[in-house]
Amino acid sequence: MDTLKNFEKSFLIEEINENKYIIYNVDRHIPIIVDKTGKKFFDIILNNRDLESCKKSLLKNEFDDFVLFLKEIGNLQVLDTSPSETIKPKNNPPKTAYLHLTYKCNLNCNYCYNKDVRNKFVDLPFEKWKNIIDKLLPTTNYFILTGGEPFLFKDLKNIINYIHSYNSEYQVEILSNGMINFSEYSDSNEVFNNIHRITFSCDNFKSNNQVRKGFEIEEFKKNLEWIIKNGYAEKVGLSSVYYKENLEGTIEVQQYCKSHCMQHRRVLVIPNNRDEINIMPSLESFLESLGSNEAIYDLTTFFKRLNCGAGVGLISIDPEGNCYPCQNLHYDKFNCGNILNKSYKEILDSEVINLFRSDLIVENISTCNECKLRYICGGGCRAASYRLEGKIDAFPEVMCSYYKSLAKHKLINGVFFTPSELLNRKDSINKLIEKEFII
Numbered sequence: 001m002d003t004l005k006n007f008e009k010s011f012l013i014e015e016i017n018e019n020k021y022i023i024y025n026v027d028r029h030i031p032i033i034v035d036k037t038g039k040k041f042f043d044i045i046l047n048n049r050d051l052e053s054c055k056k057s058l059l060k061n062e063f064d065d066f067v068l069f070l071k072e073i074g075n076l077q078v079l080d081t082s083p084s085e086t087i088k089p090k091n092n093p094p095k096t097a098y099l100h101l102t103y104k105c106n107l108n109c110n111y112c113y114n115k116d117v118r119n120k121f122v123d124l125p126f127e128k129w130k131n132i133i134d135k136l137l138p139t140t141n142y143f144i145l146t147g148g149e150p151f152l153f154k155d156l157k158n159i160i161n162y163i164h165s166y167n168s169e170y171q172v173e174i175l176s177n178g179m180i181n182f183s184e185y186s187d188s189n190e191v192f193n194n195i196h197r198i199t200f201s202c203d204n205f206k207s208n209n210q211v212r213k214g215f216e217i218e219e220f221k222k223n224l225e226w227i228i229k230n231g232y233a234e235k236v237g238l239s240s241v242y243y244k245e246n247l248e249g250t251i252e253v254q255q256y257c258k259s260h261c262m263q264h265r266r267v268l269v270i271p272n273n274r275d276e277i278n279i280m281p282s283l284e285s286f287l288e289s290l291g292s293n294e295a296i297y298d299l300t301t302f303f304k305r306l307n308c309g310a311g312v313g314l315i316s317i318d319p320e321g322n323c324y325p326c327q328n329l330h331y332d333k334f335n336c337g338n339i340l341n342k343s344y345k346e347i348l349d350s351e352v353i354n355l356f357r358s359d360l361i362v363e364n365i366s367t368c369n370e371c372k373l374r375y376i377c378g379g380g381c382r383a384a385s386y387r388l389e390g391k392i393d394a395f396p397e398v399m400c401s402y403y404k405s406l407a408k409h410k411l412i413n414g415v416f417f418t419p420s421e422l423l424n425r426k427d428s429i430n431k432l433i434e435k436e437f438i439i
Helices: 036-046 051-056 060-075 126-136 156-166 188-194 217-229 247-259 274-279 283-291 344-348 351-359 382-389 400-413 419-423 426-434
Strands: 011-017 020-025 030-034 096-100 142-146 171-176 197-201 236-242 263-268 314-317 322-324
Touching: 011 036, 011 400, 020 036, 020 400, 030 036, 036 060, 096 126, 126 156, 142 156, 156 171, 156 188, 236 247, 247 263, 247 283, 283 400
Parallel strands: 096 142, 096 314, 142 171, 171 197, 197 236, 236 263
Antiparallel strands: 011 020, 020 030, 314 322
């Protein structure tokens, strides 16, 4: 207590309800929940330099409780605002790889993230994809098969089987628009039996306000019925893009998933350029959508985000074997090299990957580096900043208010614990330490 000073800049304090507050140590990325008394005690601590000064602000019967509270938050290092050593993302190879098996697609979606780069439609033969996968193994253990539409790639099942021939525990996910007739597709059962998860894009079940050109709702529902009938529902998730005036549609899809034991994810539309900003929902509507989102944010996954993860947690490969830091940046400027001609080590040692790993951390992004929510959003999607602001390291002016709202929602609605509860959960603490949560 002798060294206490005013730490206002180091803490974010938000009221959840009339008797619950979240206190978030920004520097140490530690959130706790306190009641009104705890909030009062914390304010006293922040505004006084020593125990004697604090004591003068307390009622006579509050001192013992205050000392206990001080001990609890002290043990959790909530008050520790000493400069933390700058943590840089690990240089380990990414665990996740997006494999764009084909750029062919049977839909034409207005907001498609790679519509500007899908201009070549010649697929690599299976043998070359085997060569690519061989280079990614064994460091990659999560493969996301996408496109275009991956079901239009004739060797889809062979890709899945080849990955599992190396390690049956490695997980394979498919991203699809769900418009291939699964009852007639010859490999449907083999594909569904051997994947970990499949995610279909489905924004709504309406014929109007449908920005996915070629999406046939009844055909899509027939495919879902086939999936349910064949027992694959638990492997299925529907992803709804939330764009202007589509909140009601995403909620309808969410309810469908809930009633059929499928997972649901609502994702905010990301404009491809400033001309498309008008397809975004208003901030007020976005805030409303957060209230209807049933996602739960677990403390044990509440990491200190330094960046968006591009080039660190994932790598993306196009249908010609070219590598990029993420699936949203398939531009020549961010080409890390062709993995058919280079070793995987050369790809990961490229200037592009080093840019994302070392330079594009949130502390290096102007304005973001002073925000109290910076370690929750990590500075946002770098691909969105590149498209909307023109520079990969730009402050995400267009998206910032949305990022902040989501970050605050995660912070307030996370599954956090009071200081006493957290101290009693030694297993959780151990897990946090193992996952490099900053304690």
